[in-house]
Amino acid sequence: MRIAVMGTGGMGGFLGAKLAMAGHEIIFIARGPHLDAIKKHGLKLLSNAGDIHIHPATATEDTTEVGAVDLILFCVKLYDTTAAVRACLPMMGSDSFILTLQNGVESVDMLSSVVGQGRTIGGSIYVSASIESPGVITHSGGNNTIRFAEVDNQPSRRTEILEDIFTQAGLVGIRAENLQVMLWSKFVLLSANAGVGALTDRSAAQMVADPLVKPLLLAAMQEAYDVASAMGIPLPEGVIDRVLDVIVSNGEKQDLIASQCLDLRKGRPLELEWIQGTLHRLGQHYDIPTPITSTCYAALKRFASGRQNP
Numbered sequence: 001m002r003i004a005v006m007g008t009g010g011m012g013g014f015l016g017a018k019l020a021m022a023g024h025e026i027i028f029i030a031r032g033p034h035l036d037a038i039k040k041h042g043l044k045l046l047s048n049a050g051d052i053h054i055h056p057a058t059a060t061e062d063t064t065e066v067g068a069v070d071l072i073l074f075c076v077k078l079y080d081t082t083a084a085v086r087a088c089l090p091m092m093g094s095d096s097f098i099l100t101l102q103n104g105v106e107s108v109d110m111l112s113s114v115v116g117q118g119r120t121i122g123g124s125i126y127v128s129a130s131i132e133s134p135g136v137i138t139h140s141g142g143n144n145t146i147r148f149a150e151v152d153n154q155p156s157r158r159t160e161i162l163e164d165i166f167t168q169a170g171l172v173g174i175r176a177e178n179l180q181v182m183l184w185s186k187f188v189l190l191s192a193n194a195g196v197g198a199l200t201d202r203s204a205a206q207m208v209a210d211p212l213v214k215p216l217l218l219a220a221m222q223e224a225y226d227v228a229s230a231m232g233i234p235l236p237e238g239v240i241d242r243v244l245d246v247i248v249s250n251g252e253k254q255d256l257i258a259s260q261c262l263d264l265r266k267g268r269p270l271e272l273e274w275i276q277g278t279l280h281r282l283g284q285h286y287d288i289p290t291p292i293t294s295t296c297y298a299a300l301k302r303f304a305s306g307r308q309n310p
């Protein structure tokens, strides 16, 4: 397949490298020194599961020179969404579709408002990956599972294709039965991990192992669960236990550290508005108290635009 990776960072670099190894034609959309390094030296993925070096790698910032692709993996930070989705338009032919792997629960709607309904599939992924240095991605943990669903929740040729390409690339691609349940199940993990993790500077497994922090993590997960329930999203009852299983079974070496925690350490902008901000606002709207989430939101807000000297 001809696949464009819009945003070759932690997530896009990880997935793009895996799919390139499986034989797909990957066009890495990147910018700045990272783009220069990929053009010169290729893209390196450093991972406990085995390092990969894609060299030469096709990379560009200019999406008008790419032509139509079959699939776009949408992997930019939420604050870059509007500009990046507009830049996807020149790469979209009549059958092209987008799989968004952005965190949060609003990405599909944000993309659809630009590319039109029915072009975007929602996805969620349970891995930790980040840009180590220009041209180099580190994959530090997670279970390599990617779930995805059409907006109407129906199986489709497109979800079959995604199952095939991810599985052939050594990942686990699973069609979810319900988009909102899929997104909110991850949001239960993400909002707690990203909020309490960034405030305490800890990975998920470290928080679970700390008797002072674990109750905060669990309370934050419960808040997301309660907001979802108030919205009528039927999350399975044992979802928090399942999330804890994912965290604990990964162990220290394959630990899930929140990308927001890594971004805070590096002084980068945060996705706070679409994670803690969204949950805080929904809690207020549905009259569900979210004290842990709202505290994280308030405390992290001054770092949301990034810091000059981290």
Ligand SMILES: NC(=O)C1=CN([C@@H]2O[C@H](COP(=O)(O)OP(=O)(O)OC[C@H]3O[C@@H](n4cnc5c(N)ncnc54)[C@H](OP(=O)(O)O)[C@@H]3O)[C@@H](O)[C@H]2O)C=CC1
Residues within 6 Å of the ligand: 006, 007, 008, 009, 010, 011, 012, 029, 030, 031, 032, 034, 061, 075, 076, 077, 078, 080, 083, 084, 087, 101, 102, 103, 104, 125, 126, 127, 128, 129, 130, 131, 259, 271
């Ligand atoms: N990293 C992770 O472990 C996980 C991340 N996610 C989600 O995936 C999404 C991506 O996160 P992550 O991979 O961490 O982000 P990164 O910041 O690592 O990567 C995004 C990359 O896209 C580049 N970019 C942004 N806009 C453009 C553009 N218009 N043209 C070219 N390049 C562009 C950025 O460049 P620049 O640096 O110059 O801004 C950056 O290199 C987020 O929503 C995140 O929450 C989900 C699961 C896990």
Ligand SMILES: CC(C)(CO)C(=O)C(=O)O
Residues within 6 Å of the ligand: 103, 125, 126, 127, 128, 142, 189, 190, 193, 194, 256, 257, 258, 259, 260
């Ligand atoms: C690591 C993980 C899976 C959960 O926090 C994530 O999606 C993120 O932090 O971006």
